[in-house]
Amino acid sequence: MSSPANKWPTFLIVATGVFMSTLDSSMVNIALPFIMQEFHSSLSDTQWVVMIYLLTITASLLFWGHLSDRLGRSRIYTAGLLIFGLGSLACAYAPALSFLIFARFCQALGGAMMMAAGPAIIKETFPREQLGRGLGLIGMAVSLGLMSGPSLGGFLLGLASWRVLFFITVPLGLIFAFLAIRILPGPAKHYTGPLDWLGSLAWAAALVLFCLTLTHASSANWSATRLLLTGTAGAAALCCFVAVESRLPHPLLSLQLFRNRHFSLAITSAVLSFMVLFAVILLIPFHLDRVLGLPPSKIGMVMLAIPSSILLVSPLAGWLSDSVGARFISTLGLSVSTLGVLLLTTIEATTTPLVIAGHLLLLGLGQALFLSPNSASVLSHVEADTAGAAAALLATARNLGMLLGIAQAALLFSLFFRGETNGLDLRDFRPEHTASFLTALHATLLGAALSGLLGITASWLRGNATPRTPPAVRPPGQRF
Incomplete structure (x- = not known):
């Protein structure tokens, strides 16, 4: 020290x-x-x-x-x-x-x-x-x-x-x-055992291959055969990762954690929650810029509605979680977030920035109600000696949700926009394409809402298992 x-x-x-x-x-x-x-x-x-x-x-x-x-x-x-x-x-x-x-x-x-x-x-x-x-x-x-x-x-x-x-x-x-x-x-060095090189490479390869498959699924430059091969290779890399991690005494990721049903469903709902959030964060600035013609400073002010509500409500969410229980508050939060996304599917070219900010505020409110209780729920349902691994996996789930949310939203939007405009890309947007833009936006946000519904289901199905003895949480960088 x-x-x-x-x-x-x-x-x-x-x-x-x-x-x-x-x-x-x-x-x-x-x-x-x-x-x-x-x-x-x-x-x-x-x-x-x-x-x-x-x-x-x-x-x-x-x-x-x-x-x-x-x-x-x-x-x-x-x-x-x-x-x-x-x-x-x-x-x-x-x-x-x-x-x-x-x-x-x-x-x-x-x-x-x-x-x-x-x-x-x-x-x-x-x-x-x-x-x-x-x-x-x-x-x-x-x-x-x-x-x-x-x-x-x-x-x-x-x-x-x-x-x-x-x-x-x-x-x-x-x-x-x-x-x-x-x-x-x-x-100071805290561990001198072997490094899990194979697991690290397999995990990275799986993520890269899956992302390439998602992002190029709407591209005319990639054939169906190429997409199938890339997706299959990604699945094989993921299977390799699971096989390697299940055999190592000190794995990169402890798969034993997923035997805990409460933990698995809470992690799943975290991934889906960030998929919802980042689908909106990716697409709404394009609507504010291309359709409404707002300057960058005003776009930033509208998007500020999400973090503002998270900042204001997060302390209350923690208190409610302690009083009512993480399962109910987390599920309620995802429900509110999904409602906010569904409201965003109703915006038109005449919808004011203030109304859009209101929908984003609702989305942020739901995220605030979900995030803190869900994180506490994850860490309170694992043993003390696996708390560090759980914390690292929670951070990984957050970033994975962001990544998948952006990939899914870009894929769906590109498919629908090109279908509405006979193959045009968003870079070719003109005012006469506004109706096509809105159709693609609404369809993509409905896809995000579906992710929200899946997250609601996972959050509720976690049950009300009794928390284990509060763990001494170790940071992700510590050996676990």
Whole structure:
């Protein structure tokens, strides 16, 4: 453990890095219409600016947690800051969409390294009696990054090009990397066992192949045979991952957790919840830009309705969960979110931004009621020695839901829009295509609502199992 005098400087370094990595997962969404316009790219191609970031984090988060146990968490975290800062610089100067996507991949590697090692560094630095406070403040940094993204992104886009969104994190990443080298505790190693390389590669391959299948399903450049082969290869990689993890004494992911019915259904509902949320976050900015013609600053203000309601209601949701039970509150939250999405399927070209913000507010309210009780439910229904694995899997489920939500929404929207316009892409949008846009938007949001209904079912079927002894939660980077 580092010196007590370094406790708060260490917290500041970790909180800043975690804030930047989550900020970039929410801020860039609002810039997609402008990135598409500059590079004249299709929606299926442009979505990879967001998807590659989430895909890389989802695929590598567990791996970096394991590697940090072997090489030292401070080393992994500091390297993550440097990679993130340099990746941001590359994004800002991207001359083409393909380069921007590659730069986002590099940026996400750094973000995943920080997410995996950061909470574990807090655990090493803070005394046991203050650990809950330290991790809670890190959780606030995560929430602040996710919540401030839409409004900050809209404000900056109103002042300059989308490239400024990446410039702002460059000096922060490099400055705090220097501070991390000077301040963070030494590179203590906590585990020297074998690294699960095969499991890591199989998990990453499965995610990449499935995402390629989803994103190119609406593309005329991919044949049915190619899609079938890619999807089959993804399924084979997933089966390989399960086979490897079930045989290792210290796996990347403990499959034993899924024998707990309550845990499995709570994780499933978490994935579906974020699928609903990010389908809306992907598409509504396009409606506000293309159909309503709002400037970026106003788009950011409308989208701010979601994080604002989450911020305001989350404390109440935790209290209600303790009083009434996580099953009821979580299911109620997903029901409210799904209602918000269904209301969004009724918006037209004449619907005011205020009405849309009201529907988004309802969606955010539902998410607030769901997220905190569901997370507490997951961690309270596992044994103490698997709490770290459960926390890591919960973070992975969150990112997986974001990833699948964007992929599903882009696929459905592209299919319906092209069907309505005889093969045109969203980049070819003209005012006369407004009716076709709305038809595609409504159909896609109905698909998101279906995900919400599945989440409601999973949440309710978890039952009211008695929680186990409250676990001493270990961060994702700690060995489990």
